[in-house]
Amino acid sequence: MTSPLAAPVRLTQYARGGGCACKIPPGELETVLAGLAGPVSAAGDGEPLLLGGDDGDDAAVLRVGDGRAVVSTVDFFTPVVDDAYDWGRIAACNALSDVYAVGGEPVMAVNLLAWPRDALPWEVAREVLRGGRDMAALAGCPIAGGHSIDDAEPKYGLAVTGIADPDRLLRLDAGRPGVPLSLTKPLGLGVLNARHKATGEVFADAVDTMTTLNAEAGRLALERDIGCATDVTGFGLLGHLYKLARASGVTAVVDSSAVPYLDGARAAVRDGFVPGGSRRNLAWVSPHTDFGRIAEEERLLLADAQTSGGLLVAGELPGAPVVGELVGRGRHTLIVR
Ligand SMILES: Nc1ncnc2c1ncn2[C@@H]1O[C@H](COP(=O)(O)OP(=O)(O)OP(=O)(O)O)[C@@H](O)[C@H]1O
Ligand SMILES: [Mg+2]
The missing domain is CATH 3.90.650.10 (PurM-like C-terminal domain)
Incomplete structure (x- = not known):
């Protein structure tokens, strides 16, 4: 399914990198983050933060009692394909993935949108958001709000909250x-x-x-x-x-x-x-x-x-x-x- 716009713009031309290829290189990221993470639980030591430390796990996981844990993760990036609706679906699918990667189930998400409002029409942004909404709906995860800024390059993604069993995580x-x-x-x-x-x-x-x-x-x-x-x-x-x-x-x-x-x-x-x-x-x-x-x-x-x-x-x-x-x-x- 593609965007119904009359003259689709080539979204990938509005960004230097694309998709996860625009991530900060792993070595540089680890150097910046070294020593800044808080303590994470070694099995059973009572620390509520179960994932989210120096190993660089896919999402943060916090024990909240009654055999439950909350999962939190965020991902956004520049256009990876030209089609706005598909880019929205891909970015949402990618953001949801980190919840599944730790053994969680997404329950709610919010949008992150950066948009060059002088260079790209808002109807294209709507297509991106529609794609994200449809993908999140497939995951049974409503998108409930978000945050949007004017930026030189378009960027889109989600911050996702999930739930998990603290004793059955993927780490x-x-x-x-x-x-x-x-x-x-x-x-x-x-x-x-x-x-x-x-x-x-x-x-x-x-x-x-x-x-x-x-x-x-x-x-x-x-x-x-x-x-x-x-x-x-x-x-x-x-x-x-x-x-x-x-x-x-x-x-x-x-x-x-x-x-x-x-x-x-x-x-x-x-x-x-x-x-x-x-x-x-x-x-x-x-x-x-x-x-x-x-x-x-x-x-x-x-x-x-x-x-x-x-x-x-x-x-x-x-x-x-x-x-x-x-x-x-x-x-x-x-x-x-
Ligand atoms: N600005 C930041 N502050 C703190 N931690 C960060 C920051 N950026 C990345 N991290 C952490 O570094 C680790 C690697 O991040 P990265 O985004 O590459 O992996 P990820 O969250 O699994 O994303 P994805 O699977 O979508 O690539 C993760 O544990 C992430 O939480
Ligand atoms: Mg990951």
Whole structure:
């Protein structure tokens, strides 16, 4: 479904970066944030903040009593596709994803909108907000208000509140040796979005992937008593897996031949459509990774900055390929075979 505007503007042309590829590089972010986070509970020590510390988990989770926890997360970014309605859906889906990534269920959200009011018509902003509303409605999560500013580049996203069972969370530090790794969406979103921004070609499968909620994946993980997961977004599969393995004190092994890709992803890399964020991700993980004889093109694909990607789960999920496993901590935090 696309926007019904007479002469659609190419939204991606109004921003330098796009989607999760416009995130602050992981190394720089961690340096800025170091030491500023509050104490987080080690299991059972009475501290109410269960997630939200230095590991960089997907959302903050606070125990509120009576066996309940509140989940809080926020995500917004510049246009990742030209179509306003689709961008709204993608941004909302991506923001909701962090609630599912910690094992929560979204219950309410508010909009964050930055709009270049001199350069872009308000009817385009309405389409963005309509897309966000429709995606949140699919998640059973009403959007109840928000905040809007005049800005040089358009930006959109949500702050989402969720609920969770404090004893059944999905966290970065709960990975254990011997456990397989599953990935619920194919990679290639960053390079395909870069191609779309440069050429205007539309990749329908990529839009479908970015607008698929991670609700089912999160539910399946909890049903199987899995306790360790994250979503694959701007830091790419390797960046997010590095964070998970580091927090869990293990080494993660990736079977590169088992990793699924969207059609056209490889061609996009070969044709030079690689977001700067994907290169920065690769530079960030490379000192901690044994790549063996893996070629540069494959490394870039594995580090590609995703937008609204799937869940990376330490465990097996029906329908999701196993892309590697966790092993005891070795010399490298990541091994790619
Ligand atoms: N300005 C900030 N202040 C405090 N913590 C921050 C700030 N920006 C990011 N973080 C934290 O850094 C970690 C990494 O953030 P990041 O946005 O990359 O991951 P995320 O929340 O999982 O988002 P997404 O999955 O959409 O990429 C998270 O734990 C986040 O809460
Ligand atoms: Mg996340």
